[in-house]
Amino acid sequence: MTSLAPDLESWFLHHDLVFKVLGAERAAQLSLQMPHMDQAFARARTRNLLEGALALAFQALEVPSLNELHLKGELAVGRLIWLEQSLHFRGIEDAYYKSKRDSLDHRGLVWGKLATDPTLEFEAEVNASRVTSDTGAHLMSHTRKGFMLAFIDDAGEGRISLRAVAVGQRLFSYGNRVISQAIGDVAHVWPQQVDQFKDVDFSRGAASDLDMLRTVPEEAVKNWFAEIVGQSEVPKDWGGEQYDLWTRFLSIDGEPVRAAIAFKGPAAFRPMQIADLGKNGDQIQRLAESPADLLVVQHCHTITSRVEHMLRTYATSPALVRKYMLIDGYATAAILKHFEYLPVE
Known part of the structure; x- marks a missing residue:
């Protein structure tokens, strides 16, 4: 059967947390490959390197879904989780353009109700300066199906706070086609x-x-x-x-x-x-x-x-x-x- 090979297209990417996910040795190797910021297209090249490293890490790390941990009653601060469902974005696009104008710390919010149990709400405050592009800022507005990799910051009754590592969409190579999971369910x-x-x-x-x-x-x-x-x-x-x-x-x-x-x-x-x-x-x-x-x-x-x-x-x-x-x-x-x-x- 033709395999589904996932890749990541990020709208938000927290570089330091990506290195934490990858581990010290892989992070050190990756740092040597990253371009200086004064080089042409340095931001895009850095993003591509980090996205590729994360996509490979997904296959090696057995990261549980938030749905799975919640169902088993195993939510714990510090756990790395993933989820893919409808996400609500609040204030991120405005904060992104403000941060470009004044280089200050402007923030927005990603939140939602867990698709397998809407009695649990989750949210992640994000620094808009870590949004990867104008397109990413536009996509992180209103409500959209998306993928999130995050650490659990706080697990309270009916609400969970997350620290986002990456937010975006998974892309699947299926035969000669590349399909966005945010648009259609390829599986x-x-x-x-x-x-x-x-x-x-x-x-x-x-x-x-x-x-x-x-x-x-x-x-x-x-x-x-x-x-x-x-x-x-x-x-x-x-x-x-x-x-x-x-x-x-x-x-x-x-x-x-x-x-x-x-x-x-x-x-x-x-x-x-x-x-x-x-x-x-x-x-x-x-x-x-x-x-x-x-x-x-x-x-x-x-x-x-x-x-x-x-x-x-x-x-x-x-x-x-x-x-x-x-x-x-x-x-x-x-x-x-x-x-x-x-x-x-």
Whole structure:
């Protein structure tokens, strides 16, 4: 499967904190490569060096997401975290142009509500002189999907203060294309993109489709999916498995993928919440610990956006980026009706 290789385009970059992330030895090596500020394009060249070093460090450092630490109750001052979601920017663009005029310390704010749990708010005050360019200043206005690498400064009840290392967008090289994660979700796969489901009609969904699945056991759905994709070995369920089904017989646009799938049946016949995926959502974590190219969550009902964001967070960890797919009750019914495991009304 074509790999997703992430890079970073920064809108804000705190040089000293980048060196802290990289460690003393790598920081010393990088310092020797950095241009003098009186050289042409020194600012842009420095930024490119730091962005490249951070992108490589992401693959070596197992940096947890803020979502993951919050879910596990492991928020702690000094922890390095990352997050990628809608960010709100306040006063940064004005502060940036003021700092260019008078060289004084002007500040703005990055803040948001955690996508997997909006009861937790986070914020980071930023020095506008560390904004990387006029374009970066413009992008850090209003509300925009973005990526942040930061240290936890304070972890209080319902609110967390961060010290931003970098704010920007991740860029993914996918084949010959470079795609911004801030514009589109390059890791997401729709069921209709899977070659084995190419003839399924996903265009309609009715409440009766969900009702049809109310009495269908999870084990039956798992076995039917295995038959559909040609997977002869189907493991029995047990409490600590990484996944309910592992298969190498799925393909996307002709490219084979290794898929780890978690199935959820009518024991929780309601819109799926993170809590339905084990303590602290650990079923998603176990999926992500597998060597799969594609992480899949299936449910007999609808799937909430919080579950989708948590699955995407694990799938797009800076250390290892994979693709992910959700198969909700409507898509499940469409697939099973097409292959005649469920009656067509």
